[in-house]
Amino acid sequence: MGSAFEDINGITAASATEITISLRRPSPLLIEALESQIRKPDGSATGPFKAIAPDKPELVANDAYYLGRPSIDRIVIQSYPSIRAAWAEMLRNSTDMLYEVGSDALDSLTGATDISLFTFVRHYQQLLIFNPRLPAFREPAVRRALNSAINRDEIITDGLNGHGVPSFGPIWPEYWAFPANHSTFRFDPREAAITLRPRNIKFVCLVAPRFERVALALRRQLGAVGVQMELREISLETLDQDLLAGNFDAVLTEFISGPSFFRVYAVWHSRGLLRGSVGNDHVNAALDLVRHATSDNEYRAAIAGFQEAVKDDPPAVFLAWSQRARAVNRRFDVVAEPGRDILTTLRLWRPVVGDLTVNRN
Amino acid sequence: MRPRIRHLATRFALLLAVAAVVPLLAYGVVSLISLQRGTRQSIVTGNLNVATRAAEEIRRYVTSNAEILKALSAYLQETGLTQAQQDRTLKNYVLEFREFREITLFDEGGAKIATSRIGEPKVAIPKDPGVALGGVSMSPVRVDEDLLPTATFAIHLMRLNQPAGWLVGEFSLEEMWRMVDQIRIGDTGFAMVVAPGGELMAHGDPDKKALVAQSTNMRAHPLVSRGAAGDPAVADATAAPISLEYVDADGRSNLGVAAQIPTLGWTVIVEQPTAEAYAIGAELQRQLIVFISIGLLAMISVGYFFGRSFIRPILKLKSATQEVAKGQLETRVDIRTGDEFTELGDAFNTMANRLVDLTENIKRQERQAMFGRIAAGIFHDLNHPVQNIGNNASLLVRPDEDAEAREGYVRTIQKEIATLKRFMDDLRNLAKPKPLERFALDLNSSVGEIVEAMRPEGDRHGITVEGRFAEGPLTIDGDRFALGRVFRNLITNAIQATETGGRVTIETSRKGDSVEVSIADTGSGIPPERLSAIFDDFVTTKRRGLGLGLAISKRIVEQLDGTITVQSEVGRGTAFTLRFPARDDRAVQAAAS
Numbered sequence: 001m002g003s004a005f006e007d008i009n010g011i012t013a014a015s016a017t018e019i020t021i022s023l024r025r026p027s028p029l030l031i032e033a034l035e036s037q038i039r040k041p042d043g044s045a046t047g048p049f050k051a052i053a054p055d056k057p058e059l060v061a062n063d064a065y066y067l068g069r070p071s072i073d074r075i076v077i078q079s080y081p082s083i084r085a086a087w088a089e090m091l092r093n094s095t096d097m098l099y100e101v102g103s104d105a106l107d108s109l110t111g112a113t114d115i116s117l118f119t120f121v122r123h124y125q126q127l128l129i130f131n132p133r134l135p136a137f138r139e140p141a142v143r144r145a146l147n148s149a150i151n152r153d154e155i156i157t158d159g160l161n162g163h164g165v166p167s168f169g170p171i172w173p174e175y176w177a178f179p180a181n182h183s184t185f186r187f188d189p190r191e192a193a194i195t196l197r198p199r200n201i202k203f204v205c206l207v208a209p210r211f212e213r214v215a216l217a218l219r220r221q222l223g224a225v226g227v228q229m230e231l232r233e234i235s236l237e238t239l240d241q242d243l244l245a246g247n248f249d250a251v252l253t254e255f256i257s258g259p260s261f262f263r264v265y266a267v268w269h270s271r272g273l274l275r276g277s278v279g280n281d282h283v284n285a286a287l288d289l290v291r292h293a294t295s296d297n298e299y300r301a302a303i304a305g306f307q308e309a310v311k312d313d314p315p316a317v318f319l320a321w322s323q324r325a326r327a328v329n330r331r332f333d334v335v336a337e338p339g340r341d342i343l344t345t346l347r348l349w350r351p352v353v354g355d356l357t358v359n360r361n
Numbered sequence: 362m363r364p365r366i367r368h369l370a371t372r373f374a375l376l377l378a379v380a381a382v383v384p385l386l387a388y389g390v391v392s393l394i395s396l397q398r399g400t401r402q403s404i405v406t407g408n409l410n411v412a413t414r415a416a417e418e419i420r421r422y423v424t425s426n427a428e429i430l431k432a433l434s435a436y437l438q439e440t441g442l443t444q445a446q447q448d449r450t451l452k453n454y455v456l457e458f459r460e461f462r463e464i465t466l467f468d469e470g471g472a473k474i475a476t477s478r479i480g481e482p483k484v485a486i487p488k489d490p491g492v493a494l495g496g497v498s499m500s501p502v503r504v505d506e507d508l509l510p511t512a513t514f515a516i517h518l519m520r521l522n523q524p525a526g527w528l529v530g531e532f533s534l535e536e537m538w539r540m541v542d543q544i545r546i547g548d549t550g551f552a553m554v555v556a557p558g559g560e561l562m563a564h565g566d567p568d569k570k571a572l573v574a575q576s577t578n579m580r581a582h583p584l585v586s587r588g589a590a591g592d593p594a595v596a597d598a599t600a601a602p603i604s605l606e607y608v609d610a611d612g613r614s615n616l617g618v619a620a621q622i623p624t625l626g627w628t629v630i631v632e633q634p635t636a637e638a639y640a641i642g643a644e645l646q647r648q649l650i651v652f653i654s655i656g657l658l659a660m661i662s663v664g665y666f667f668g669r670s671f672i673r674p675i676l677k678l679k680s681a682t683q684e685v686a687k688g689q690l691e692t693r694v695d696i697r698t699g700d701e702f703t704e705l706g707d708a709f710n711t712m713a714n715r716l717v718d719l720t721e722n723i724k725r726q727e728r729q730a731m732f733g734r735i736a737a738g739i740f741h742d743l744n745h746p747v748q749n750i751g752n753n754a755s756l757l758v759r760p761d762e763d764a765e766a767r768e769g770y771v772r773t774i775q776k777e778i779a780t781l782k783r784f785m786d787d788l789r790n791l792a793k794p795k796p797l798e799r800f801a802l803d804l805n806s807s808v809g810e811i812v813e814a815m816r817p818e819g820d821r822h823g824i825t826v827e828g829r830f831a832e833g834p835l836t837i838d839g840d841r842f843a844l845g846r847v848f849r850n851l852i853t854n855a856i857q858a859t860e861t862g863g864r865v866t867i868e869t870s871r872k873g874d875s876v877e878v879s880i881a882d883t884g885s886g887i888p889p890e891r892l893s894a895i896f897d898d899f900v901t902t903k904r905r906g907l908g909l910g911l912a913i914s915k916r917i918v919e920q921l922d923g924t925i926t927v928q929s930e931v932g933r934g935t936a937f938t939l940r941f942p943a944r945d946d947r948a949v950q951a952a953a954s
Contacts, residue, residue: 082506084574091571102507111542111567158456212479216452223449233480 005033007291026294032262048347049075070347090115090327098327116334118342119325123258125167126160126214128205128317129243129251129278136201136249140282140313147185147317149192149225150218156320159214164320169310170268172258173321174339177296177303183311189225197226203249206234206242214319215252246277254322261303265291268315282313371665381660389653393646400642405604405618408546408631408638412620413602415544415552416629419537420622426460426532427497427514434516434528437466447475462511464530474526484529487515492625499625502534502562504573510534510562534562541565547640550633555579557626583607584619584630606635674702678709690717743784746777753777790913795843797920801944802841803834804876805869811848812867815856823861826852829868835876837941839921847914851880851937854910858884858935876943881936887929895927 007027014020023030045051048070049059057077061070078095080086083102089095091112101117110117128146130137137143152166165173168184207215212233219229229250234242242248255267269287270276286302286309293299310318326342328334333352335345433454437447451464455477465482466474476482491498491513500513512532518525537554541563544552551565559580561572579585584605602620609615614635619628674696684692693713696706753770756762762770789795812828819826848867855865863883870877887895896915918925922942929935 082508084504084506084508087508088571088574091574112570113568158459207479209480213456215479216456216477220453220456231479233478 005030026292028293028299029260029262029265029291032260035260035262065347067347071350072346087327090329093329096329096332101325101327114330116328116330117325118328118334118336119163119323120341121165121321121339122324122341123172123256123263123321124254125170125257125321126164126211126252126254126319127167127170128218128319129248129253130316131246131248131250132278132280132315133246134203134249136199136203141195142199142201143314143317144185144312145192145195145225146222146227147314148188149196149227150185150221150317150319151187151189152320154221155214155217158217159211160320160322163323165323167318167320169307169318170255170257170264171261171303171307172264175259175261175303177261177300178307179300179304182304182307185311185314189221193225200226200228202228202230204230204232205250205252206239206248207231207252208236208239209233211252211254218252218317218319243277244275261290264306279315280313282309283315285309372668375661376664376668381664385653385656385660389649392649396642396645396649400639400645404616404633404638404642408550408616408618408633409602409604409620411544411546412552412618412629412631415540415631416620416622416627418540419554419627419629420624422536422540423499423534423625424494426458427494427499429458430461430464430497430514430516430528430530430532431495433464434518437528438518438520438525444475451475451477460533460536462531462533464528467527467529469524469526471527482529484513484531486527486529487513491515494624499532501558501560502556504576508574510538510573538563542567544631546631546633547637549637550631552629552631553579555582555585555628555630559585562627582630584617585628674698674706678705681709681713685713685716690720743781746780746784749777750774787910787913794913794916794920797840797843797917799838799840799921801836802839802844803836804839804844804878804941805830805833805835807839807841807844808848808867808869808878811845811852815849815852818853819856819865822856822859824856824859825864826856827864827866829866831870835869835871836944837876837921837923838944839941840917843917844921847917847939848878848880850910850914855880855882855884855935858882860884863934871943872940874943875940878939878941879936880939881934883934886931886933886935887927888931889929892927892929896925 007023007025007030009022009024011022012020021030045062046065048062048065048067050062052058052060057079059075059077061073063069077099078089080089083098086095086098087101090098130143130146132138152168156162156164156166169182171178171182205215205219215231219231222229231252236253239251239253243251243253256263257267258264265287266272267274268279268283270279270281270284272279283306286306290299290302290306293302328342328349331352333350334342335348336342337345433450437450442450447466451466454464455461461477463477463482463484465476465478465484467486468474471486473482487498487500489500491500493499494514496516498515498517500515502510502512505511510533512534514530514532516528518528541552541554542565544565546552551569552563553561553565553569554563556562559578559582561577561579564570564573584603584607587603587605602618604616604618606614606616609632615632616635616638617630617632619630621628674694677694677696681692681694690713693710694706696702750773753773757767757770757774809828809830812826816826852865852867859865859882865880865882868879868881870879896911915925918939918941924940926938926940927935928938
């Protein structure tokens with residue numbers, strides 16, 4: 001479960017439903033790390049729903065869920081080859097929820113009276129990751145200049161059809177310890193060009209097909225400050241392999257980066273999931289301070305320090321948190337909380353009896 | 362049967378209604394029809410304008426993007442860019458013109474030269490020429506996997522009149538969807554775009570977008586089936602928009618209009634429920650009907666009340682006339698309208714005053730005539746007996762008269778005194794009738810006695826008095842003496858009215874529950890004009906008498922619940938018929954026992 005669990009001295013079962021974790025030292029990220037699903041082979045689970053079998057896309061209500069049994073008894077997950085096919089099935093009332101509606105199709109689907117669309121900002125952000133071993137990116141000033149060269153609003157408009165939120169670092173903007181006045185990159189292409197143009201930087205960027213438009217927009221903006229980014233299409237699977245192997249100059253992809261800070265730690269620490277293929281020592285040090293903070297204040301300060309480290313020695317160009325929508329048939333009364341994914345309240349959904357209840361976020 | 366309108370006020374109200382309201386109604390009907398037609402025409406025209414404008418905007422949107430691709434092809438051909446430059450140009454183009462999701466340049470053999478895509482191109486050189494848009498061919502629109510409407514634009518490049526490759530772009534018509542989405546007619550009117558083959562390409566109703574996702578064919582739509590969806594090969598720019606009312610699959614009545622996009626062969630249909638489309642017109646109609654109805658009622662009410670006011674003097678005159686007719690001669694009218702009605706009222710009052718004077722004069726003259734007749738009658742009836750009594754009294758006191766003569770004088774005096782007594786009885790009866798005493802009596806017996814008593818009188822005048830009596834007793838409830846007087850009076854009258862040699866026949870009979878007695882003579886008869894008055898007081902056809910006999914007889918008969926009638930023919934005689942209710946014989950027998 002990653003380096004966060006190195007802080008654990010031991011785990012003992014206190015009772016049938018309780019465990020005691022003893023730590024070698026303060027480990028604030030451990031609590032966030034425990035958000036991961038715990039599933040046993042016999043089908044018991046800790047969430048409101050549990051899978052009926054590891055190989056079957058079907059969930060049933062967890063009677064033992066500590067906040068109470070959900071109203072929905074059973075969830076069957078069905079795959080469709082395209083959004084169009086899934087949407088058509090939903091409009092035929094064959095499907096109750098469409099997991100994700102892309103930003104391209106969002107506008108044309110808004111307004112249906114028997115379907116509610118819930119837009120939300122995903123915990124995923126799109127970013128251009130630099131290979132820290134590539135000489136062209138070795139200087140922090142170059143990476144800072146690359147961040148300053150990017151007009152994130154334009155990227156969102158051209159690449160995400162306007163559905164996204166600018167990103168200036170790996171921390172989820174709503175994270176509780178993230179300071180409101182955190183430092184950000186200022187869009188200054190002239191200043192960036194002063195740094196970048198003399199260096200005549202050229203690199204190859206691996207891009208998954210779904211990020212093509214963002215890549216084109218990014219390529220144009222970098223070209224404007226004298227940086228030549230060659231785009232190379234690659235499948236997501238191959239991209240992950242190249243990423244882990246460090247076999248890349250730069251990668252345009254998206255990472256989950258919220259809502260907890262543990263995910264940030266897991267991605268960007270050199271001992272994390274990407275095994276040092278991204279990040280740098282400066283960032284590592286800042287992450288370690290967060291990991292071993294002994295109080296809330298110390299933790300907040302460490303978070304602010306991490307953001308500062310990212311700004312000073314950015315391991316990537318953080319572009320945007322992407323926006324998506326979930327479509328739910330209005331036969332369900334959906335509890336929607338502002339700014340949150342409706343799946344977080346799935347256990348509270350209820351089938352509408354009689355009159356339809358309209359919910360909009 | 363034609364209904365009769367008795368009241369003048371009602372007639373007046375109806376007259377006003379007909380005179381004033383009928384034109385109003387006619388105006389209303391014409392207005393309603395004009396309103397209906399005008400509203401429909403206005404709605405249809407408005408919706409047609411929307412459809413036509415939308416069609417034009419869509420046409421411009423598509424053709425302008427085709428022009429953009431043409432401009433790009435010209436740029437690529439004329440500038441002699443390297444392959445890398447072409448590649449960069451295409452990549453920048455798709456960012457600049459977001460409708461193009463991909464643009465790829467192929468050589469004539471179909472190999473990629475440059476593309477906006479990072480990887481391999483998704484588009485290919487089209488095999489079907491599609492719709493021609495000024496050098497750009499456009500494929501049919503399809504909904505792609507991301508649920509976006511997409512078409513492929515292709516330009517066959519030429520250099521020195523030789524084929525030099527293809528520029529192919531994937532064109533997203535998302536903006537067309539937005540255009541269609543933005544078209545709202547009222548609350549529930551939407552637009553849709555249909556391809557030449559009937560495929561639904563866009564629908565403004567969010568709930569109907571499923572039809573687009575399902576690639577629904579709209580050939581069954583009334584506007585499409587009527588040929589609104591044109592064939593681009595034959596469509597021309599002058600194709601007139603059409604409108605139609607129809608019931609859709611949901612059973613809803615719709616007003617639909619269709620406008621073609623001639624270049625593309627697409628059809629823009631604007632559809633609105635008729636209930637909503639004509640709602641304003643319907644509301645105006647309702648208001649107009651209410652207004653006309655209120656106007657009608659107001660006119661009738663005004664007419665009625667004005668009519669009543671107008672004819673009030675006439676009603677007064679009518680009422681006064683009726684009062685006068687009832688004998689209330691003192692009735693007068695007070696009409697102060699200052700117009701002809703006032704003059705009419707004054708004339709009525711003058712007439713009433715004159716009528717009072719005339720009535721008084723007539724009464725006075727009648728009283729005088731009556732007094733004269735009574736005086737003459739009394740003089741006449743009393744003069745002869747009194748003279749006889751006087752003469753016989755003078756003879757009676759003469760010493761030379763023998764006893765037999767004296768006896769004769771005494772009988773004469775007694776007879777005349779009896780006459781005077783009867784005369785006095787008549788007068789008394791007239792003034793104060795004697796109450797009748799009703800007992801069961803046999804009419805045959807009673808009449809028979811009178812006939813026998815009167816026969817000598819008939820003989821004395823040479824007249825046969827004959828009695829014919831029905832079988833058995835004819836019992837009635839009657840006063841023997843009063844009835845005797847009635848019969849005697851009638852027989853006396855008959856004898857007096859009959860010439861010598863004539864006949865007076867008295868006959869009794871039973872008629873059902875009644876008993877009849879008829880006294881018929883063969884006398885001179887009574888003229889018809891006098892026949893109706895013979896039972897009145899002081900009416901007589903004789904030279905002597907007050908004319909009270911028949912009046913008294915009639916009074917007595919009616920007091921006994923009987924009737925008396927007369928039939929007479931001048932020169933042939935007169936017959937009086939008396940009818941009395943027959944009395945039950947068993948009751949008579951019981952009474953007798």
